[in-house]
Amino acid sequence: MPSFSHFFDTLISSKGLFIDAMMVTLELTVVSILIGIIFGLFFALLKISRIKVLGYISNLYVFLVRGTPLIVQIFILYFGFSGIFLISDFWAAALALAFHNGAYIAEIFRGTIQSVDKGQMEAGRSLGMTRSTTIRRIILPQAFRRALPPLGNQFIIGLKDSSLAAFISMNELFNVATTLGSNNFDEMTYLLIVAVYYLVLVALLTLAVSLFEKKLAVSDR
């Protein structure tokens, strides 16, 4: 095990490289979660559609994503996409992560949409609103609010999962840590350093999510 002072000195001296890598990790996570939310909402709406075939398509998507390892999905999308058209490493990784996160987010939305009391739909319809207007104006705002805690959780999972983008040579946190570690014959120090970066990021995210939830809860009253 490295000594504490060695760990601390390395933490300080490597911070430039790690902060650059952290920005890549954050970009990758934010982009993949935002696109994942769009995917998730789309497939959740397919799932609650009255057209059965659309529901099956949504089921298939969730089945494929949940049934295969993320690293396999990343490799398939990375090699698949780069074979078909030019795509940067960043976007290959981001789209693979978005595709993956989207399935879990679809399940989150499906659950919170279905948790909204069916009386809300009836109230909307009884006032002459169409089904789609009622979903958009009455059901979804309530479902979104309920989705925030699990979405925050998915954000944290997505942040950590983005480390797998190292395997398609993205210079994100984990890749930088292993590269520096092997170059300096000091793997353990750099792994502990990268763990600290992940912990701090997750702690900040957790705080941000809880502040956001509190803010929304105010308008609930």
Place this chain on the structure above:
Amino acid sequence: MSEREMIRIEHLNKSFGDLHVLKDINLSVHESDVVCLVGASGSGKSTLLRCLNFLERKDNGNIFIQGDNIMPKTHDMNEVRQRVGMVFQHFNLFPHKTVIENIIEAPTVVRKVSKAEAIAEAKELLKKVGLEDKADVYPSKLSGGQKQRVAIARALAMKPDIMLFDEPTSALDPELVGEVLATMKELADEGMTMVVVTHEMGFAREVADWIVYMNEGQIIELDRPEEFFENPKEERTKEFLKTTALK
């Protein structure tokens, strides 16, 4: 009493799976009539009411609203529902919207009324139900009776010709029942055509023009309130009145 027919039901049948909940229902409601549907739970009265604004799909039979034979395939249900307001047992207010936002939602979105006009109308309605000071409050801050009065105002904001009430006081604490019934009575006095599913026999007796007693999916007795309560004709009605007399 006007002779204009607002609702006419002919040979209406409805089943849920094997359960035949409405059996050959025939009923006519005229303009400004207040009709109370009474009967034990499971007698089909709520299902009948929900068929009238097509939240439940009839199996067969005809439902005429203001003379139009409403067919779900050919009619715009959303247009029909604008003519038939509904108040629910559990209020079903939109919890993410304030009281005034609840009321202006459908007028602005469906009737395309300007927001300013909708707000002005909503304030009038809130005054009418005695809640003008609650406009900017969220529903979770209201008592059950206040919630139900907001729900009535929300339904009225669509300027319906008919109002349906599905056990509007059944979810309320006893001390809050009176304020909702008073609001409904006021509406009846203004000449609104109303169909009310209720267990409040006092209200039915005082406000209704007609009482419909249902049992096991059938209309057993249809009568004026004084006749219904003083001189019921059917054996099952007498039995029913005995069980409710204590309440």
